[in-house]
Amino acid sequence: MTVLAGRQTGVGARVGRHEDTRLLTGRGRFADDVRRAGALHVRMVRAPVAHARIEAIDAREALGTPGVHTVLTGADCAELGPIPIRLPRGDEPASALQPVLPADSVRYVGQPVAAVVAEDAYTAEDAAELVRVEYAELPAVLDARECAPVGTIEIGYGGVDAAFAGAAHVVRARLEVGRHAAVPLEPRGLTAEYEAGTGKLEIWGATKVPVFNRGVLARMLGLPEERIHLHAMDTGGGFGARGEFYPEDAIVALLATRLRAPVTWTEDRAENLVALNHSRQQEHRIAAAFDAEGVLLALTDEVCHDNGAYLRTHGFMVPELTVTMLPGPYRIPAFHARIAVALTNKTPCGTYRGPGRYEGTFAREHLFDVAADRIGIDRAELRRRNLLRAGEIPHRRPYSALNTEMVLDAGDYPGLLENALAHTEPWQAERDRLRAEGRVSGYGFAYFLEKSGLGPHETADVLLHPSGRVTVHSGATSLGQGVETVLAQIAAERLSLPDTAVTVINGDTDLQPFGLGSWASRSTVVAGSAVRLAADAVAAKARGIAATLLGCAPEELLLEAGTLAVPGFPERSVTLADVAAEAGRDAIEPGLAARRRFTVDHMTYPYGMHVALVEVDTGTGAVRVLRYLVAYEVGRAINPDLVEGQLLGGVAQGIGGALYEQFHYDEAGQPQATTFMDYLLPTAEEVPDRVQTLITEDAPSPDNPLGAKGAGEGGITAAGGAIANAVRDALGVPEDLGGLPLTPARIVELADAHR
Amino acid sequence: MHDPHLITITVNGTEHEVLTESRHTLADLLRELGYTGTHLGCEHGICGACTVLVDGVPARGCLVFGVQADGREVRTVEGLADGGELSDLQRAFAEHHGLQCGFCTPGFLMLAEAFLAENPAPTRAEIREVVASNLCRCTGYQGIVDAIEDVAGKRAGAADTGTSRP
Numbered sequence: 001m002t003v004l005a006g007r008q009t010g011v012g013a014r015v016g017r018h019e020d021t022r023l024l025t026g027r028g029r030f031a032d033d034v035r036r037a038g039a040l041h042v043r044m045v046r047a048p049v050a051h052a053r054i055e056a057i058d059a060r061e062a063l064g065t066p067g068v069h070t071v072l073t074g075a076d077c078a079e080l081g082p083i084p085i086r087l088p089r090g091d092e093p094a095s096a097l098q099p100v101l102p103a104d105s106v107r108y109v110g111q112p113v114a115a116v117v118a119e120d121a122y123t124a125e126d127a128a129e130l131v132r133v134e135y136a137e138l139p140a141v142l143d144a145r146e147c148a149p150v151g152t153i154e155i156g157y158g159g160v161d162a163a164f165a166g167a168a169h170v171v172r173a174r175l176e177v178g179r180h181a182a183v184p185l186e187p188r189g190l191t192a193e194y195e196a197g198t199g200k201l202e203i204w205g206a207t208k209v210p211v212f213n214r215g216v217l218a219r220m221l222g223l224p225e226e227r228i229h230l231h232a233m234d235t236g237g238g239f240g241a242r243g244e245f246y247p248e249d250a251i252v253a254l255l256a257t258r259l260r261a262p263v264t265w266t267e268d269r270a271e272n273l274v275a276l277n278h279s280r281q282q283e284h285r286i287a288a289a290f291d292a293e294g295v296l297l298a299l300t301d302e303v304c305h306d307n308g309a310y311l312r313t314h315g316f317m318v319p320e321l322t323v324t325m326l327p328g329p330y331r332i333p334a335f336h337a338r339i340a341v342a343l344t345n346k347t348p349c350g351t352y353r354g355p356g357r358y359e360g361t362f363a364r365e366h367l368f369d370v371a372a373d374r375i376g377i378d379r380a381e382l383r384r385r386n387l388l389r390a391g392e393i394p395h396r397r398p399y400s401a402l403n404t405e406m407v408l409d410a411g412d413y414p415g416l417l418e419n420a421l422a423h424t425e426p427w428q429a430e431r432d433r434l435r436a437e438g439r440v441s442g443y444g445f446a447y448f449l450e451k452s453g454l455g456p457h458e459t460a461d462v463l464l465h466p467s468g469r470v471t472v473h474s475g476a477t478s479l480g481q482g483v484e485t486v487l488a489q490i491a492a493e494r495l496s497l498p499d500t501a502v503t504v505i506n507g508d509t510d511l512q513p514f515g516l517g518s519w520a521s522r523s524t525v526v527a528g529s530a531v532r533l534a535a536d537a538v539a540a541k542a543r544g545i546a547a548t549l550l551g552c553a554p555e556e557l558l559l560e561a562g563t564l565a566v567p568g569f570p571e572r573s574v575t576l577a578d579v580a581a582e583a584g585r586d587a588i589e590p591g592l593a594a595r596r597r598f599t600v601d602h603m604t605y606p607y608g609m610h611v612a613l614v615e616v617d618t619g620t621g622a623v624r625v626l627r628y629l630v631a632y633e634v635g636r637a638i639n640p641d642l643v644e645g646q647l648l649g650g651v652a653q654g655i656g657g658a659l660y661e662q663f664h665y666d667e668a669g670q671p672q673a674t675t676f677m678d679y680l681l682p683t684a685e686e687v688p689d690r691v692q693t694l695i696t697e698d699a700p701s702p703d704n705p706l707g708a709k710g711a712g713e714g715g716i717t718a719a720g721g722a723i724a725n726a727v728r729d730a731l732g733v734p735e736d737l738g739g740l741p742l743t744p745a746r747i748v749e750l751a752d753a754h755r
Numbered sequence: 756m757h758d759p760h761l762i763t764i765t766v767n768g769t770e771h772e773v774l775t776e777s778r779h780t781l782a783d784l785l786r787e788l789g790y791t792g793t794h795l796g797c798e799h800g801i802c803g804a805c806t807v808l809v810d811g812v813p814a815r816g817c818l819v820f821g822v823q824a825d826g827r828e829v830r831t832v833e834g835l836a837d838g839g840e841l842s843d844l845q846r847a848f849a850e851h852h853g854l855q856c857g858f859c860t861p862g863f864l865m866l867a868e869a870f871l872a873e874n875p876a877p878t879r880a881e882i883r884e885v886v887a888s889n890l891c892r893c894t895g896y897q898g899i900v901d902a903i904e905d906v907a908g909k910r911a912g913a914a915d916t917g918t919s920r921p
Binding site: 016017019020021022023024025026027028030032033122183184185186187234235236237239268269479480481482641642644645648649650651652653675676677681683684685687689690691 | 776778779786790791792793794795796797798799801802804831832833835836841845848849850852854855856857858859860861864879883884886887888889890891892893894895896897898899900
């Protein structure tokens with residue numbers, strides 16, 4: 001088992017982030033930092049009730065307010081059609097899609113029903129309060145189990161019934177996962193400006209999948225795609241939610257084209273917490289059958305997925321990932337899972353970092369702890385007996401996930417288990433010491449399989465300039481993950497240059513109109529591989545030009561430190577900068593540049609384990625995470641610092657979902673968490689002082705030239721499972737804990753019941 | 756609703772005479788003046804992304820009105836670097852990977868700047884307690900705490916050997 005150390009330069013080096021200087025000096029450019037002269041400000045009028053018919057909208061008083069330009073309602077955008085699904089399966093009903101502004105009814109509190117445009121943000125907000133909307137309230141559906149599903153996904157193989165009938169042990173649990181979400185720290189914002197002279201629509205602030213968003217806007221507005229330009233921006237965190245196509249993306253662009261003026265919109269946090277995608281809310285009825293030795297015979301799960309009021313751009317992606325990833329890293333002879341997707345009168349759901357896996361990993365790993373205790377074997381031993389062994393990899397699951405064949409590509413799952421157990425062995429002794437002092441302490445872990453590198457492709461341009469510097473135009477997007485740095489490292493290594501010689505521009509639709517974007521831990525794997533291919537093409541072109549200049553064969557040349565030279569003849573050499581200058585004089589195809597696409601058929605599957613040591617205050621119900629380890633196999637770490645950073649940040653978010661964060665609704669469908677006083681993001685006091693990471697590079701992916709596996713989500717995936725298992729260990733509860741989050745009230749209830 | 760006031764505010768050493776509405780927050784005012792490094796993450800005083808120093812004291816820019824800064828000295832993230840040189844605190848944030856998306860970073864920098872001025876030799880527990888005043892969604896806080904601890908140690912070392920603070 002090799003544990004990564006890191007190199008000095010190039011791929012694998014802990015180079016400083018290219019993003020940092022501008023962000024540390026206040027010179028980042030976030031959505032609300034865009035200032036266009038004469039910009040008008042938009043304020044959304046949002047539904048105050050969970051379900052109602054819109055009887056009438058009276059905007060006269062708002063329109064009469066000085067400084068107000070217009071009020072947009074559903075009647076003004078009926079022809080735009082609903083917001084489409086970005087990665088459709090094909091079985092999503094059109095009636096479930098969200099309209100830009102509704103014509104006749106609202107389905108959740110916070111749904112935009114009108115947009116007020118005024119000279120400044122304060123006036124727009126005042127006037128929004130003067131828009132009178134008459135609602136006829138309808139019953140609100142808040143429990144997903146009580147309604148007919150809008151869709152069902154069912155997968156499975158093998159003889160599940162026979163396996164359960166003949167099993168020595170059958171273990172069942174009903175487990176809930178609370179509604180929580182990405183909640184990036186930067187609220188959304190958009191600025192759009194229609195240049196009437198050129199007919200071009202410029203847009204700032206939509207960062208994640210800009211080329212897709214451009215396509216949606218083009219169809220909605222009847223503009224050719226090439227006349228819509230989404231700019232590269234800094235973004236205050238994404239985590240799945242930010243940058244998807246929301247109603248506001250259409251509203252702001254539509255207003256800019258109609259008003260022929262720059263239009264800008266920034267949401268406040270109260271809006272953000274009811275408008276941005278929620279996630280995670282599911283109920284699992286999961287069961288496993290084992291033989292007498294604790295070997296898995298079958299796994300089944302019946303899942304109810306609360307998707308909120310509409311299917312947004314993610315469609316059925318989260319439910320599909322929930323069931324397809326449920327078997328995880330285990331050998332499971334028979335499997336059946338069915339997930340029913342229900343629409344309720346709550347904020348619509350989409351992805352949040354580790355979608356489907358956070359939920360499913362919790363359900364499976366919590367069940368397995370209960371199973372081990374019931375069978376009477378060590379909890380780690382149960383995993384040992386059921387993890388796929390290295391010799392069984394690659395392993396094909398007999399079903400597809402996200403339109404790809406599911407082939408677990410490379411790995412040594414038991415090896416990582418032993419590694420993580422060895423690292424945390426002292427924690428068990430520490431737990432025992434704490435218990436001897438009368439403190440309620442528990443040790444728990446959860447093993448997980450991740451997926452990453454979702455295709456189908458990504459595109460990159462690499463341009464080598466006569467200055468000797470390199471520009472990369474990638475379709476990836478900068479969401480805070482440091483992908484500018486990673487892509488620069490990859491390009492630099494292929495061109496034998498320092499990474500600081502490379503400037504990366506991500507997600508500008510004019511510069512890279514063939515890109516896709518950043519989601520699903522795909523950027524390093526797919527965008528990184530595209531950059532590598534384009535850089536190699538540039539190097540090959542440079543080699544050909546240099547060979548002509550030096551009068552040798554291209555293959556004679558060695559590329560080192562930015563210079564192509566005939567080995568042994570230092571005078572027969574030329575710098576890449578000079579080659580670029582020469583290329584600029586070419587009569588037919590000037591410039592030293594290449595555009596390349598990397599296409600993948602399969603996702604790549606990283607894996608890992610989370611281990612937690614917790615202390616529970618049974619009086620207050622507080623859970624303190626004392627120690628935490630993430631062991632994670634990434635195939636190849638391009639920049640170990642950034643991989644570690646992804647894991648540490650993921651853990652903090654995972655702790656939030658396990659213990660603190662939840663979107664509550666009252667019985668009328670009114671959201672109860674609309675401020676940071678009610679929606680509790682973890683602070684430094686709620687995370688362990690030092691989360692340990694154990695990053696391994698034992699199983700490079702065979703499916704991409706970097707060997708990389710995605711690192712964006714492994715820090716969060718098993719956090720719910722590990723913390724729940726540690727809390728269960730602490731409280732000595734023989735059965736399951738029922739669900740997440742483990743709020744103080746729930747902890748006190750559990751502790752009282754098992755005292 | 757117009758209630759304009761003419762105020763004088765000094766930002767990072769530059770004096771601005773500015774007409775501002777009574778209900779405009781200090782954060783809005785600073786951003787309107789072009790200091791867009793001060794970010795608004797919640798506008799209700801919890802996240803701390805808008806933390807600036809008013810006469811050296813950290814304040815939530817979203818909970819102070821612009822008119823309340825009349826005649827005062829305000830420091831924002833744009834005032835930390837000395838010319839082109841990052842301050843020791845800014846460098847430490849980069850070295851310890853104390854930022855990812857960077858949206859909360861200006862608030863943490865200003866918070867730490869004031870904290871270290873008040874308590875130059877904090878314990879790690881004290882640093883964690885102060886860092887818990889603000890929210891970060893990306894880093895898990897470890898790099899932020901490490902950065903502040905590192906700067907405190909280096910400044911103390913520099914003071915011990917009599918060299919001036921960088």
